[in-house]
Amino acid sequence: MRPLMIVTAILLTTTIASALPLTLSAYGGIALEGAIVEVEKLDGTVIRTRVGHDGALVVREVPLGILRVRIVSWKGVPVGYECTVTPHNSSIIVPNIYPLRVSVVGSRGQGLAGASVKIFYGDILVETGSTDEAGVYSTLLPSGTYTVRAEYGERSAEESIRLDEAHELRIQLDIFAIVGGYPLSTSELIGMLTAAALIPLVLYIIAYEYTIWRKKRIIRATVREK
Template sequence: MRLWALLILLALLCIANVPGIAQPTLKIVAYDGSQLRGAQIRVSTLDGRVFEFTLDPRNPFVVRDVVKGVLFVEVVSWKSVPIGYRQNMTVYSNQTLVVPSIGKLTLKVSGSRGQALEGVSIKITYGGQTIEEGSTDAGGVYTTLLPAASYGIIVDYGGRRVEKTIAVEPSRENVVNVQLDVFLSIGGMDLSVTEFLGLALLVIVIVIALIVVAVEYSNWRAKRARRVLATPE
């Protein structure tokens, strides 16, 4: 009896591993292994089934009873940007699909002295629509992954604003340097070179004015003292 039970168990295990009825899981990532959370995916099989879903890395996609283990996978879009990457896969076990049409964007924001600017507002637009927002870190850097395409970026720091059009190329890091007219921050005020020089000139003028006033006051007191001494009793 035990022998029959063992034979049945072995038979079931063999059936489960037959290529014609494989049940793989599919993981989809960028070129650097990063998860494409929220990507729109379309998967079809040889028997005409079509599955459309939003990618969630916590729940890898499972297609049951895949005929001959063949999947037709399309990464439709990510972050509201069309991708259209297609790949035919023969899958008999868990697989990872690497999407090459994703690039890394690294924005480096600095002031006019080359100093890193923290907390700079970053907006990334595609087709006139904002698809991502964030801010620079302590090193003045903002990094994100995007589908390969052309984008608009809006960099804003205390009203100092720069807009650029950039191209993100696939499967590589794309570094964009942005310099803002911020020379120095004093008491929470961000000053350009012109504003700093104007402030410095104002301080110098005030100091000179105070010195002149002090000298004139000293002279006035000296004259007054002489008049008092010269007055006959």
């Protein structure tokens, strides 16, 4: 009688957990939408799939509701985190994914709104975006080494970082001011202001020379008439 009860309990558990819903998230509860994962069942079956919207993933026909889950990559970057899940702990929080805050500033330390930010993992473009009004771009990335490139107009600069914890990166571009939508360096702005200051002087000289020339012409005409 007792073996029959055990078998019945196992069958009930298997039936209840035949479809196991999982949720995958990282720092701050951000869903790992699009992450590549491998799930291994107790019978050795391995399924490779992609996490859906809101970090949700449903695995069907799971014996005893137990799975070995490996997060392979997210945003094209290796993750390599593994854990075992059951119906009682099917929410996975991946620990080795960290926030990165990129500040793009000009030569005066002013934030540059609308600057382009590109993040590379080796030769792979992981993501691209633009800074906010404060010149800041924020994201989450798996642990790894990245190259972060900031661009504004024709100005650009890049930095390499090793992301093993929450990180703040400051990238400075040679932009002193933005005039009429055009970024200007300190030397360019000085040159423009100098040119602007010289224009009235040049116009004055031209007007003065024209006045002298006109007076001389009038004098010559008067002499000829006499």
